[in-house]
Structure formats: structure tokens, C-alpha cells
Amino acid sequence: MKKVLSALALAASTLALAPAASAQDLYRAVSSGPGEAPPNGSPGSSIATFDIDGNILRAEVPFRDLLAGTTVAHIHCCTTEAFTGTAGVAIGLTDFPLTVTAGDYSRSFDLSDAAVYDPAFLAAFGGTAASATTALLAALASNQAYLNIHSTLYPAGEIRGFLVAAPIPEPAHWGMLGVGLLGLAVMSRRRPAVAKR
Template identity: 50%
Template structure:
């Protein structure tokens, strides 16, 4: 087996490991009509949140555009009593995500949090879930999985939130798809090698 095939096989193994890791991705489209109460803001945003309770990592990626007035706050709220509806207290750090772009009508944000640290959580959220980061992580994961957590962006025009979106688990490849990738990739590599020799 030549080095190229070994490298491709190693890359496929890493891909399969990444696909089956314990982190879960959640996505949301943020709009004014999804706020509570709904508003007519033309702004839009998108969020991808990755949460891995095993490694205590919360990754937050947000992009937004078109706020009526400049941004003032952003965070994740959890947990509403009804999936996809209602309001809840802030779960993540307060008053806002550290480093979130403030005073702008459009922007992008990326940050990673260690959820085993109390600074990653709203103290009220910690207290209401046993006073420990483990309790906060468990409640947050349950809220995300149940569709009871939302990310929103507040602005000078809408201090209670201009745009928001409930976070929903992103589709995960089925085990059969992963198995086919694992079995099929070496066969494709072998065929490509044979064609080059001809």
C-alpha cells in the first residue's frame, strides 16, 4: 500500500471519528417574528452551536445583518416550558457573550467556552440547577435537545431582543451511511490506484 493510500485511509478514519464524536450541533435562523413578542425587524441571523458535555466545550458561531439599531447584547436562553415557544432566563454568561460585536447592525462572532467553569454560565442558571456546572450542563443539554433553548440578539431598538431563533439539533449521518463511507472509501482508493497503473 503506497503512502497516498495510507494517508487517505488515515483521513477517512479521522473523519469517521469526528462524525461519531459526542458533540452535537444545533442550528437556528434568527428573525424578528420569532422574538417574544414578535417584531417586524428586517434583520436576519444564523447560529451554529456545538455542545460536547464530555469535553465541556460549547462553541458558538453567529452571523447577523440588518439590525434596525446597533446591537447591545447576545446570549442563549434556556429552558422554555414549551419547545419552540415562550421565554426563559439567560443560561450563558451575562450580561452578554464575551467579545460579541456591540454597537453594530451586522457582524459575526465565534467563541469557545469551557462549560466546566462557572464563568461560562449565568449565576442564576447555575443556582437554579443545583449550583454546580455539572447541573447546569445537564439542564442546558436537555433544553437544547428538547428545543427549549434559543439564541437572541438585543439591540437599542429592541432591548428585549430584536432577533432570535430556537436551536435545533442538526441532522447527523445515519450509522448505515457512516458504515458505507468506511467500507466504500478504501475500494474507491484501490480502483483509483489501479487506473493510474494502466
């Protein structure tokens, strides 16, 4: 039993010593028809990932089962309350697949380029890329920005999901946990009892 507890302590300590990832750098948006404002019955869905590394925003947006062909997609910002309300367009997802009901979208955006932002959003938040980026990052941290995929059947948006911070697991976390669990398994194996004659 003492060996098992030692192995558990070792696994926990290696996880505690591994560098923590910055949760604010990765966001996920789980989009659906019921998530729209107003909600609708679309079976469409998306689990999109938005990764921010310095000034680069990388968007990975798979989507499927829309009821009509896509027309456009945006990141909207900034609602007045977390997870509710509507907002104007902050960033249009350039070259989003059009007239399809399913697909994948992948693109990087340079947030230091004012042209990335919708002109109205840029003007509303100081007129510079730096001030627009500050506003967008604050909204992301406060759950006041959302992904919206629009279609011909739902021109105001068929599926929507708020961007939510997601933890980024460090490879060292998984490796050390594996080592700790392996040690736990080895140490907890009981030696067979020797039969007395």
C-alpha cells in the first residue's frame, strides 16, 4: 500500500511541476441551432477551435448537417452579457465555404492588421488594430464573442456558439501522467504467495 501511495504522489508531483498552459490562448465554440438567437431547430453543428498565438488567430471550423447552403460566417463581438445576446460582426471568416451544408474551414488571421476587422467593429473600438484586438481579447475572456454560420434558410444565422476558453494539455502532462500510472501499475502488482509445504 505504501508503494501505491508513493507512486500516486510521484505522478501528482510530476503533473504539478510541469509548466501550466495558458488557457486563454485556446477557445472552442460549440455551435447549434438551439444556440442561435432566436433559437431554431437546425440539426447543424460545429465544434470549432480558435487558437491565438501572439497576434495570429488560427480558426479551425468543421461544420455539418446544416439545413441549407452556407452564405457567410463570422466571429461576432461583443455582447453585453456572457453567453447571451447578439452583437455585430468583429471578424468575417474570409473564404468560408459557400452554398454547402457541411465542410471544413481553416485559416489564420493577423490580428495586428486592421483589415482583418469589420470596419464598424474597428471604428467602435478605437479605430486601430491594437484597440480592436484588446476589445476582442477582453470579450473572449468574458464569453462575449460567438461564432455564427449563416445559411440561405437562416440568413441571420443557422448555428451559433460562444467562444469559451479551453485548457491546452501540455505533452509533458500526458507523458508524466503515463509514467506515473505505469509505475503505479507495476508497484501495485502483488507477488504471488509462496505455498508453504
